[in-house]
Amino acid sequence: MSLDTAYFIYFAIHVPLTLLIDDTFLIPQKYQLSVQKELYKYQVTHNKDFLAAELPIWMKYFVAVELIFQLPVFITCIISYLKSGPQKRISRCLYPFMLMYGFNAAFTSLQCLIYIYVQASSYELSTTEAYKLLGLYTPTFLIPFFMCADITSRLIKMSGDCKKEKVN
Template sequence: MKQYLDKFYYWYFIVHIPITLLIDSTIVIPDEYQLWIQKLIVSFHIETNKDILLIESPLWFKVFGLFELVVQLPIFVIGSIFLRNKDERITPVMMIYGFNAFFTTLVCLIWVIAEGDNFGLTRAEIYNLVLIYVPYLIIPLVMMIDNLIRNIKVFNKIEITKKNQ
């Protein structure tokens, strides 16, 4: 099971690199510095899904976006390299990333649900937007729990080794 999850995490990180660079970076990059392709993709997403987070971009959301660029993007690159090389030293980082991504997505979902009506979204549009973000809630949660369990097993092995010495 572990090898399947690691392969999934690898592709999750690989896919997130262009998503972060092309879409999520627009949260913090001013319009005049965005590439035409970024503007096109984000405009399409906003028109199609009425993503009020990208329309409004509250300050807390911009902070999340900045954190994604500065902290998570390097994790996507480094994590994909470590996972490709089957290097388990990445598990503590993946556990922390999983928590951060789960938590920030949860905050976004709560805000969309709480504020969607105030921005003129119908219940169906709110649910659609929630469904778009749910995988970014569930996958990091699974990653966090899976890597927490892996780290606990490693620490238990270390404890057993120490006791046997």
């Protein structure tokens, strides 16, 4: 499987997660669908996700960026992949947006991972519960981080000027 196919699958999975779970952090409860309320409740109670329960202002900001910037990137990359025909690639024109997404999502998730690691005991999570919650957030760091590195490498290879310049 190519990396573009993996990114396509990742984005395709992420769209419903964004629309059904993450946006509940910003949408007032009275406007949420019943499925959104149930998924949010499950996330908070079953996974003991104190970030979702507490919703610090910085988390709301990150979710707003996800809805305003990341969601359109997901959709645009999905469409690009589907239109690419037998090549099954995401357009190179979208690489800068994928790079920005990768950096933003990895940075956001890293903040969440650090906060969970540092604060888990304050919320009376057992070590097992803390590791479970860290395990849920870890892929949302690793995949975008890898994407950021991969797309950076692709952009450098595409740039002939970078190969000619010497870095002192």
